[in-house]
Amino acid sequence: MTEIGVGMLGYAFMGKAHSHALLSIGHMAWPPPLEPRLVSIAGRSEAAVSEAAERYGFESWTTDWHEVVADDRIGMFDNCGPNALHAEPTIAAAEAGKHVICEKPLGMNADESYEIWQRVAATGVRHACGFNYRFVPANRLAREILEAGELGEIRHFRGRYLQDWLSSPDAPKTWRLDSAEAGSGALGDLGTHVFDLARYLVGEIASISAVTRTFIDSRGGQRVDVDDAFEAVVEFADGPVGTIEATRFALGRKNALQWEINGSKGSLAFDIERLNELQLSRGGGGFERILVTEPTHPYLGFWWPPGHIVGWGDTFVHELHHFLAAIAGEDTVAPHGATLEDGYRASEVADAVLRSAASGRREAVSYR
């Protein structure tokens, strides 16, 4: 079994999720394509990053990510940092010859995302963008059903990502509400997940008609300059039409990424709050609730017998296993994983939302 050294940037929410997944891969899928060795982790706060290193099992830590990029023991760079720290370290790591996976949204906007993708692609390393919801077994199964043509010609996609944690005016202003740190609000954080799934499941988006809203534009005396929500009508290049929205103001919806697809032969529906379930209609009486926990379902052979559900965190095991297999040459990142090109394309759609909201016009989505 060949080892690969992993360097990570960021120890918070995503850092915890990714490092636990790296720890679990060999446990769940034996033998793993490559055995990840947690070499080094970088973060701003010395106290926090040193504790993270001990807790997550990294051999060393640093407050300067350049050290990780320069570390010869490291073959794979996992960027779990905040959005404003995606571009420079990811490019530097790739240019230092490391395979790179970077969390979403890729860049602060389409321009930056394009540059990250282009400069990383030019180095020839393997690259991936952290759209982990492709690795929800139900979503991957949906893709297989769609690819097999079981739904016929697709007519509709309706996707929405609903959270509620900003409903109260008392919620504090964090980096996620600051455009300099986050780029955008619900649009980049939640909307890009829906754009990526829409592209993965249905195809390229051709046009956008949208509005955005900032319902509460000041928190704790500080200005909020990102969107709280957006609403969009979408036309797909191949004909389907639909709606996409994201908000952090939907009380009772904690983390509800929901989508439905209607085709000429059937329909599919999904809600990530019921992550292990896929609803399938073949057009007869209604929808069948498929409990996506059979060993034959994507990635489920890793886990437990049928009916024993997996959790949200487990999608990262699938994602990072897939990326290791791509590095090992056993698989390719695309089409089932998102590459940095996919990261860029989601950013183009997000930019079109902002353009349409500003212009009041239906805006074409075009890729460079």
Next chain:
Amino acid sequence: MTEIGVGMLGYAFMGKAHSHALLSIGHMAWPPPLEPRLVSIAGRSEAAVSEAAERYGFESWTTDWHEVVADDRIGMFDNCGPNALHAEPTIAAAEAGKHVICEKPLGMNADESYEIWQRVAATGVRHACGFNYRFVPANRLAREILEAGELGEIRHFRGRYLQDWLSSPDAPKTWRLDSAEAGSGALGDLGTHVFDLARYLVGEIASISAVTRTFIDSRGGQRVDVDDAFEAVVEFADGPVGTIEATRFALGRKNALQWEINGSKGSLAFDIERLNELQLSRGGGGFERILVTEPTHPYLGFWWPPGHIVGWGDTFVHELHHFLAAIAGEDTVAPHGATLEDGYRASEVADAVLRSAASGRREAVSYR
């Protein structure tokens, strides 16, 4: 108990639903505000209308609706005819002094709807438009919850009306697919129901950004010239934003009028395929499924003990009971019933959908 003579136009789907409701009102709510006496029914086919008269219990029938309008025994005219027969008979009946209820969509477009409303209103009779979904107990209860401010400031409305009966290219072309008969497709038939509920529950719609689609533009060799589906982003006058759509191409959704409203204190959600249930979140752990069958729920005192559900057809009992009470002077049509003004306003929204689909721009909805 005072009697009121009823004249009806149309014996098909809506004629059956309305006449059965008229028969049931006294049975369910005793004493009724007025006792409906089924005097006369008009329809195109002599064979069909004479059978309908016998079956539904009308004293007489005619193939000429002018006779109904001229009938002195009749105090209330119930227009269940096809869309192209809404304007002239409704106006004529009102001008003959009959109270009028007319099925939706009111006119073939906003211009015609405006004329119907204005000319009927000028006569001073009571008037109503057949948006019977206001009379689903769960929708009326939702309105009461919203009016009491229990959801706080409203941020989002997402409504959709999904059917599947045109998914197959083999479905025949009927009058509903002919613009001369129906005015529009999913837009007028299904969309106006959603517009009306959006207005009833949230408030006036200020702008629309939309696309429309005719997925199958020829059936049985005949051209289909109405929309199969539309998708819209909406802005409400008071601030909320959302999406509205309707389609007849959503396999597995037989008659799914679904809506969700998110406010600063809670959320509500509804699906008419589960007509007796209202989902309510107060922002805590999730949604409560309220079985809307308590005697204290709107109109449920008419029916059975808690837990014994009512059906789709029963909404017409509530609607026509409400209209009789308005005629008797015990209540007013608005705000809980839709007047012809509400019928007109829904048509303005529908027209804005068509304008936006054509222009590619966000279109303002303005009322005359």
Next chain:
Amino acid sequence: MTEIGVGMLGYAFMGKAHSHALLSIGHMAWPPPLEPRLVSIAGRSEAAVSEAAERYGFESWTTDWHEVVADDRIGMFDNCGPNALHAEPTIAAAEAGKHVICEKPLGMNADESYEIWQRVAATGVRHACGFNYRFVPANRLAREILEAGELGEIRHFRGRYLQDWLSSPDAPKTWRLDSAEAGSGALGDLGTHVFDLARYLVGEIASISAVTRTFIDSRGGQRVDVDDAFEAVVEFADGPVGTIEATRFALGRKNALQWEINGSKGSLAFDIERLNELQLSRGGGGFERILVTEPTHPYLGFWWPPGHIVGWGDTFVHELHHFLAAIAGEDTVAPHGATLEDGYRASEVADAVLRSAASGRREAVSYR
């Protein structure tokens, strides 16, 4: 079209439901097998029965049911009276040559039920017992699926009927809590519905092991001498095993008759709070939610297009239409309707519950 005169005993809950159904049959299914003419209604209170006659459309009324039985205009006697008034009037009506339908539970116990059945059967009239849940379209569809062998060999039945209206000690004592009036409590009122469906769907019950409970044995200073709930293990004659229970103490369950059947090829599940839905598993990923509203579904051709749900009250339209067809000789009461023999058999099962609760033993169910 041939008319049949109907005489009714009882104007309360069941009287309202049955008379509305009789009024609706011709409206919904045209032409009806026989046209019911509401001749006479009997009840204890002169004020109430005279109002009921006017409200429900009966030509005459009486406080003495013997007059109904003796009335020559009447061909069908519909017993909607309290349990203690089932035996004598039903037998008398049959012996006077009237076809009889009697509400459930048939008699106060198996002995009385047996006598009713035997004496009515001896007269040669058509007879039915009011197990209207056989006429829920989803239940009838389930029967067809089972008869076609689609579930293979049956292994399990679990049925329960859960209500909550006695949970509070403040609920008043009514006739339903008095053994002299009601015979038993949840057992006869709710349990017999489950026994009848178990027999209709799975087959004869061979043994019972049960306990009963009266949680609150005094209300308003009066003794409650019927069961509040029972719990039973059942063995069916053909091999399946399962559980059956009923209670009026399940808060949050308003009227939840729920059952599930597991066979060697698939499973079915139902909850009457979602009366229009049947859950079907063919053993693959899970359960399909069938919206039982297609015109091809049992009795749905009577009503509306697919997706437009029917209500609890509509089951009586199906039941009484079926009984009229049997009287007209177009159909037989059995197997889809319950005869008085079925009423008797449900009483035998109920008696076995009481015997087992008393003896602490598994008790055989045997039929005379």
Next chain:
Amino acid sequence: MTEIGVGMLGYAFMGKAHSHALLSIGHMAWPPPLEPRLVSIAGRSEAAVSEAAERYGFESWTTDWHEVVADDRIGMFDNCGPNALHAEPTIAAAEAGKHVICEKPLGMNADESYEIWQRVAATGVRHACGFNYRFVPANRLAREILEAGELGEIRHFRGRYLQDWLSSPDAPKTWRLDSAEAGSGALGDLGTHVFDLARYLVGEIASISAVTRTFIDSRGGQRVDVDDAFEAVVEFADGPVGTIEATRFALGRKNALQWEINGSKGSLAFDIERLNELQLSRGGGGFERILVTEPTHPYLGFWWPPGHIVGWGDTFVHELHHFLAAIAGEDTVAPHGATLEDGYRASEVADAVLRSAASGRREAVSYR
């Protein structure tokens, strides 16, 4: 941070689940009460146990569990072996001074379970029985709601554990179908989970009336001598009554541990196929679906933000974290964890099921 050496018996389903949980504890809950060090794993097959050691991260392995028991580096013995290997190694480990956790069902019957409990308890070590479903956050939350008296006086418990993997006669005979290896069938494997939750949530079970079934008594030419299913009526010592059942013949139910509790103030319901959801009724309109993923919910502070669900495997993280805390003296195993006494008590209930099935009588459950 203090380390504790862990020795494990068994590398299959439970061995994988437990070892992954031990690996994850520090990652999720920092600092852990004790840091588990995976010292040694024992198993029958040399090839399999050596691979398991490498895969799961144990320092050494052996085919003789006595070596694990004798290993001085080991402070905690985790028995994940088959049922027939629960008694001797667990007792030996405890007598060697190791804290012990043993998978369920504890012994092959109540006698053996009693002996394990007594002999282990006599040593003074900490002990636990692997009823991991107590550590489903929704179940622990249910216990807190019940302890706070929010449901009032309890009237009903209905629990069932439904799986489908034996429905086909072609399913092979494994050790789970052999009484010498497994003790019993669905009863010990699934039923004891329900008995334990019933005791944890409602209280002691006082009597049992039951039947058992072996639907297919020969597989692959070999006799099956354990139960495929059982059905039971239960009386609790404090008054509630209910039903409990388990089966491996319920097609469409993959791993459905479902329970419902009705009290005088409200009800709770749960289905482990929707592990992150708890249904709560306070007696009003219906049930609220609580998404049990708030940081304030039991154990959820370990994981992700609200709405990000956990999986079945994560319950072992909670269970083993709890046991480590008990060993560290920060907590006690009871009442939230199951001790070996709880393991024994579940066995007494299981024995009463078998006695009642044989005798046809209601059997008292009595504890020694």
